[in-house]
Amino acid sequence: MDNKKSNEDLLGEHNSTSVIECAARCQRECNFYGFNPQTNKCRTHTKVFKSGMLNEGGWRYYSHVFIPVDCKDLQLDGYFNSGVYEIYPNGTITSPVQAYCDMTIMGGGWTAIQKRISGSLEFNRNWTEYKNGFGSPVQDVWVGNDVIHQLTKENNPALYVSITLQNGTTLYEMYDRFFVSDEAGKYQLFLAGPATGTLGDAMLDTRHSSSSLSGMYFSTPDRDNDGASGFNCAAYSEIRGGWWFNYCHMAFLNGPWSPQSWINPWSPTVQSGTSVKGTTMMVRRH
Structure with a gap:
């Protein structure tokens, strides 16, 4: 797996108040998401990345946990x-x-x-x-x-x-x-x-x-x-x-x-x- 983001992997970047809210944005097409508590930003991705990204400018990344809405x-x-x-x-x-x-x-x-x-x-x-x-x-x-x-x-x-x-x-x-x-x-x-x-x-x-x-x-x-x-x-x-x-x-x-x-x-x-x-x-x- 890649350990760097690409524009093709990034679904979107949004304002978010918490990592829980960020997780909620990660729906079925999202496999990986990141939350930056310094900027309250959320990123959602289609690929799962290696741990080398964990210290990138305050961002923390997580594998998607499936949250069934219905x-x-x-x-x-x-x-x-x-x-x-x-x-x-x-x-x-x-x-x-x-x-x-x-x-x-x-x-x-x-x-x-x-x-x-x-x-x-x-x-x-x-x-x-x-x-x-x-x-x-x-x-x-x-x-x-x-x-x-x-x-x-x-x-x-x-x-x-x-x-x-x-x-x-x-x-x-x-x-x-x-x-x-x-x-x-x-x-x-x-x-x-x-x-x-x-x-x-x-x-x-x-x-x-x-x-x-x-x-x-x-x-x-x-x-x-x-x-x-x-x-x-x-x-x-x-x-x-x-x-x-x-x-x-x-x-x-x-x-x-x-x-x-x-x-x-x-x-x-x-x-x-x-x-x-x-x-x-x-x-x-x-």
Whole structure:
């Protein structure tokens, strides 16, 4: 291996506040990175160099440590079994997230942002709980709105939604683009088609403009950001859960598991919680 840099090896030089931030810049095409604490500069390279570079003008060089941002990264790195993995959506090794990865559906590489398989976990939660996430990726989970924002902010990934019925049938709908803003933007949802699948579209081009969810802010029982005037959809007795409500919804996967009160999980295909055995929401970057 060479022990000197060349312009062909250098991917870029950037300002950086720490070696951890520099490491986060070293994505899949980068095999080697350098950080200079005297100038707070970061260099990323395609080749690995010998230790002769270690004393070059305050620069310190490191072999790349793989930091998977999402399940797609893990799949590309050779992980092909579905299950719970550690990912780093904000690109730094200091903020790991436990997430369920589906490596089989439509080619795999999907990161689950919502999963319900038992109904044992209460989804009637406040703003902070939806912000930070709750539950376990092994069973029922909401990964957290901050994490969803990190997963979608740059890649506008596809969204895969599925509902498993009591008879064992699984129906799905896939949207081509899915993005959620940050907390300052009230976790606003941006959704784009085409929408394809067996569930039918209940989020985007619905029968009623007042129930289309694209452009809607996230609401919880203690934070009313919906399109309805006079009441909070998230606190309504037959809803009680966080979601991107309009006035109010034709699709709502975080409803009360009790079948008597969960109305329109996905209308008109699934109109009552009595039919639901499980749900998932997953994202995968293009």
